[in-house]
Amino acid sequence: MNIAGEMVRILGKDRVLDTKEDRLAYAFDGTMLSGVPDVVVFPQCTEQVQEVMSFANREGIPVFPRGAGTGLSGGSIPDGGIAMVMVDMNKILEIDRENLLCVVEPGVVTETLQTAAESMGLFYPPDPGSLKACTIGGNIAENAGGPRALKYGVTGDYVLGLTVVTPEGKLVQTGGRTVKNVTGFDLTSLLVGSEGMLGVVTRSTLKLLPRPETARTALASFSSVESAAEAVSEIISRGIIPTALELMDDVTIRCVENYVKMGLPLDAGAILLIEVDGPASTVDEHIAKVASACEYARATRIEVARDEDERDRLWKARRSVSAAVVQLNPTKISEDATVPRSKVAHLVRRIKQIARTYDLKIAVFGHAGDGNLHPNILANRRDTGEMKRVEEAVDALFEAALELGGTLSGEHGIGLMKARYLRKEAKETGIQMMRAIKQALDPNNILNPGKMLWG
């Protein structure tokens, strides 16, 4: 079977890559995992996606849909077959101000949509760390979050409807253009976060909000993670839901300060970056309440940004975390453990203990407000002894998250990386239910096989 030839017939010569170099270029995502596809294709419209899927389903060839490849769970890694790259379907088809929605193709870069919405006085809240590169299609496949999820929710909270090509090449329209829709099973939500295993999204209708009037940002330092966690609880118990409530532990602070030299307190046990948004009349009151809650939790220093420049400077600390931690260490294993908010300090304590047990350096940062932490293990992948310890540490980490009432993944997904842990959380009956759905909708196991449910 000449798959590439068939793909050229469907898509045209310019939209098919099959040299070894090109195939290698599409073997990766944001993890250390890789898998080389037999052919790489770039569909331009829904009909082409349907034709590719019909062909693949008929011939039993696996298809691995992907966007920009920034995923952090291996959700889009191919294993032979067809890598279907959706980035050329990248049009914002409509922004409807009156109905507060937009219709976009899956290859639209998240930041591009945000900018387009903002230029019309609107707001698309989901803000994954990779928003300058990642695509809406990938965000939907992994149900991506971001700092603003605390107040505004994750990608799935903004998906009103989807145009989806099924594993057999049929077209299904889920949801619609209304905020409320209870017509039939909620296929939209089932597809969101299904990691490209149940269908290929070729168009989505997304909810927008009016752009918040303004925002205020504060950076608070604490002698310990416990105090920072206490501040988080205190802020929320005072009735404030900040837009972002970002935590960095001591290891992260030192990495960031070493990288950006912005005067972060090197003796702090933790810092919190806190942002509130809303009408001008409330944000000052809210940030004052935030500061007072931090004082109550014995913050050692509280800075409130007085203008946009200062706000940018404070955010710089958070935004440079990923770059800063890889600066010192060639390999970064970025994890995504989530616990109920009240258990954040417990989880950080457990992570520090794991770091000592396995003699590893772990930087902990993330979205403390919704309990979603990103422990980043800093290592060197050429050091096989260290990588063995990393593996054991990751096992211990998920054990800890689940023990604390948490989940394996808050926003990165399961993909390949966490497939072997899924049974611990979903149990055998949950996995059976998920497999029954996969089998029902993709009887020939064509779409993104081997992920999530087969750990």
Added chain:
Amino acid sequence: MNIAGEMVRILGKDRVLDTKEDRLAYAFDGTMLSGVPDVVVFPQCTEQVQEVMSFANREGIPVFPRGAGTGLSGGSIPDGGIAMVMVDMNKILEIDRENLLCVVEPGVVTETLQTAAESMGLFYPPDPGSLKACTIGGNIAENAGGPRALKYGVTGDYVLGLTVVTPEGKLVQTGGRTVKNVTGFDLTSLLVGSEGMLGVVTRSTLKLLPRPETARTALASFSSVESAAEAVSEIISRGIIPTALELMDDVTIRCVENYVKMGLPLDAGAILLIEVDGPASTVDEHIAKVASACEYARATRIEVARDEDERDRLWKARRSVSAAVVQLNPTKISEDATVPRSKVAHLVRRIKQIARTYDLKIAVFGHAGDGNLHPNILANRRDTGEMKRVEEAVDALFEAALELGGTLSGEHGIGLMKARYLRKEAKETGIQMMRAIKQALDPNNILNPGKMLWG
């Protein structure tokens, strides 16, 4: 097969009803439909639900789960088999202030949960019209909405995790206690709104919010529905998302005024009840903006409540709608068409035309802010000629909603009432996908058979 005897063995004598009178009492919901079960059971715990389901699955006996029976789409109507009434599993097991969540059994009455949350400074937003009677389990099964959905979303937006008994009697735990969770397919969202066809919820973990500080309410009158719809668009384009934005048309106004005598303008074409909530520092500003948007849309009268008593008085107009419209007419066919917000005036115009065409009285009211209207056809079910015209009018109504880019149901569900319209919206491929899921999770078609997908 002595089903009742088997039920008594599993549940005990006190928890099984099988006299004709008792079975008839559980044959109804909030619609005109009915279907008599062979036996009525009242489980008290998850294990009993599992035993009932295992037995029913083994013996091929259909099970119809239900709560308070206030549903408006026939979603819980039995057809022989076992009516499983969940109202005795009615404990609020936990309210966790720090993590802003609660854990409840399915029989908890919605208002009971709201009151309990409020007493702790918290807020459970979903507020279906029947909140004094309906249960959380039913709200989850139908993904119930309510006036506050405009700002706060529907029931599904608050469901973090579910304990579910599968049609085969197995136990599945979906989601969890974290706001972010992307571990596996989103079974939680698939189950929400699945009308008891995929599993029986025996426990749910629900998100709560801090209680909003205060609220302001206004009632604005307009000479036409078009002006009222313009006010709706204008309010939202000024960046305000009210908690509620409720519309009543002229027919509804006259019914309500006749019933409560509160001085509503009988010459108005439409009135809007508008509420904003939030910090004390912003609600005054927001209600002023709302009033100004209404003036811009040529409101003929605007009343802003000055205190809690006045606020109650304004809400009384909206709250008495259902009682007021049945006062004059023995039979009320309550519909639930939803269109994009910008099409609300179009839909109302189409409904008025349908009323003229079929010589029917239709009161239109509902949640204009999210395009979710409830046209209530006022008739007499003993008048067969009229009921025939009602049927045709309902057909025309859904035709209109779909033509305007809307959906068959915003918050009442499909159940039996709208099953025959589902194909128009979901298309054959969508129904196939839903049926494949039903078949995969309930291979013997035990749970609530004959609903939604078989119209």
